[in-house]
Amino acid sequence: MSATALDTATKLPVGTWTSDPTHSSASFAVKHMVVATFRGRFEKLDAQLNVGEDGTAELTGTVDAGSIVVKDENLQAHLGAPDFFDTERFPQLRFVSTSIRRDGEELVLDGELTIKDHTHAVEARGTITDPHETLGGAAKVGVTLETVIDRTKFGLEWNAPLPKGGFALANDVKLTVELELNRGGE
């Protein structure tokens, strides 16, 4: 492999890339009642990838905690209550990267995630799809990321013991974001 090809494989697309709100998503998955996986999502998120000519890069993102959606309205309300996200006091989840590494399509981010004023380092892994011209000549970049966090470290400590052992909810929660990023602020 030539040096030029290696650069292309490790460099990020220069520019400011902003999430398309309709075609981007943030979701979570957690073991429920020991046996199954429960999923939910946040409807409102905003992310930006900034890559300088010198190769410096940062990905930042916010999620509106109150935009959480699950299939039961009472559960949805409980997830917004002080037992869980406490959206009255903590309306946003925030992420800011501290380093971004790329190898081909693979992406590894270190960063700081803040939920309920608890900030912890996380490592997120995923993919990046280089700029592609779409309808109207607009360029888009795709980013997917996943990480697993211990929710109890972020102030999400609710649980209920089960009659014969185990708990209603696992502590580990998988977070997934899928971003369609437009060049600039469009």
Next chain:
Amino acid sequence: MRVLGISGSLRGDSHNLRLLRAAAELLPPEAELVLFGGLKAIPPFDEDDEAAPGRVVESWRAEIGTADALLFATPEYNSSIPGVLKNAVDWASRPFASAALRNKPAAVIGASTGMFGAVWAQAELRKSLAAAGARVIDSELPIADADNAFAPDGMLIEHDQTLVLGEILAELLAQTPERIAA
């Protein structure tokens, strides 16, 4: 600030009512304890009645709504919360997304004539209030042997209990929107 005091005992001379009155004396000047007297009149929760729950339930929800914080004092019946109190919590917990209890700062204390001071009832009430979406203080004050716990002036005889009660009240008031905004 308006603190709504709710005694889980309906008895006129109940120890838990006395405990609420003792708490009132420890509040700072800017806070006032208002005793809720309508617990006995709240009808049994029935989902069929939710569309038109009636004046008593609406009044209970309105009292919670206008309070900056809630202070519950509960006895313990058969190792748990008195039915009338749980019933009131149930009415105030629905509909969940806009429930009167949602995000409301709440603390639970309790007295009993036995040796455990209603500690199980307090734990269960805290659990129910949190499940209803309230902002529940994670502290308790079990007043055991309640027949002998109060001085003639209405205050608690044990100094340590008075200190804990004061700490719980301070923690409760710190969770009110007014204090949070300050």
